[in-house]
Amino acid sequence: MPTPEFTLLQSWHHNAGAWIEAVRGGTIESRRQVTDQAIVLAILGRQPERVLDLGCGEGWLLRALADRGIAATGVDGDATLVEAARASGAAQVHLASYEALVEATVDIGRDYDLICANFALLHQDIIPLLAAMNALLAPGGALVIQTLHPWVAAAGDYQDGWREETFAGFKGQWQPMPWYMRTLSSWINALDMADFRLAGLQEPQHPQSAGPQSLLLVAEPRG
Numbered sequence: 001m002p003t004p005e006f007t008l009l010q011s012w013h014h015n016a017g018a019w020i021e022a023v024r025g026g027t028i029e030s031r032r033q034v035t036d037q038a039i040v041l042a043i044l045g046r047q048p049e050r051v052l053d054l055g056c057g058e059g060w061l062l063r064a065l066a067d068r069g070i071a072a073t074g075v076d077g078d079a080t081l082v083e084a085a086r087a088s089g090a091a092q093v094h095l096a097s098y099e100a101l102v103e104a105t106v107d108i109g110r111d112y113d114l115i116c117a118n119f120a121l122l123h124q125d126i127i128p129l130l131a132a133m134n135a136l137l138a139p140g141g142a143l144v145i146q147t148l149h150p151w152v153a154a155a156g157d158y159q160d161g162w163r164e165e166t167f168a169g170f171k172g173q174w175q176p177m178p179w180y181m182r183t184l185s186s187w188i189n190a191l192d193m194a195d196f197r198l199a200g201l202q203e204p205q206h207p208q209s210a211g212p213q214s215l216l217l218v219a220e221p222r223g
């Protein structure tokens with residue numbers, strides 16, 4: 001029986017084409033209205049020169065940062081998404097799974113001023129990956145994570161555990177994706193276990209929406 005982590009990455013191999021269309025077509029309203037801007041502003045606020053975008057997907061954030069003069073490198077585990085990011089002009093995009101990053105079998109550079117992960121930490125045991133990212137930060141660097149807001153995503157069942165995203169309402173053929181729901185304390189504990197301290201927390205919200213659109217965490221190595 002495949003692990004949920006295996007099925008998760010497999011779902012991206014299957015969904016890559018539909019995902020590229022959805023992101024580039026601007027069809028995900030929460031992104032267009034709130035979360036894209038939230039992560040860009042959180043990154044710009046730290047004035048980084050070199051950024052690593054972990055789980056960069058088709059590369060929209062790499063392009064947004066490059067437009068603002070930031071040297072942005074991407075890494076993702078899906079070959080179609082990496083190819084799309086490269087073809088759209090993103091300078092450097094590595095193909096590597098999170099497992100490979102934990103085992104450090106791929107060289108994706110180091111001494112980044114900032115590492116960001118936009119809706120890209122979807123698996124259960126994120127602590128080894130966060131610890132591996134901690135080691136790639138330059139002194140004074142930071143980690144910026146934007147993720148589903150746990151209180152909204154919990155849908156009445158506020159506890160850690162695997163869930164399934166069916167992409168209902170998205171156009172095209174999608175394979176369901178397992179993802180790991182994490183409570184707020186679970187996020188903060190994971191950062192702590194990877195030797196980060198929480199330096200900032202935001203709950204980006206649209207004025208006309210009833211709840212937050214995401215949770216945005218800024219963390220710094222404890223050093």
Ligand SMILES: C[S@@+](CC[C@H](N)C(=O)[O-])C[C@H]1O[C@@H](n2cnc3c(N)ncnc32)[C@H](O)[C@@H]1O
Binds near residue numbers: 023061098119121122
């Ligand atoms: C929801 S998408 C977000 C993509 C991008 N950050 C964005 O904002 O559009 C999640 C990304 O995580 C990547 N991913 C998921 N599991 C992975 C793994 N085990 N190794 C590498 N990448 C993975 C997927 O390929 C996908 O690009």
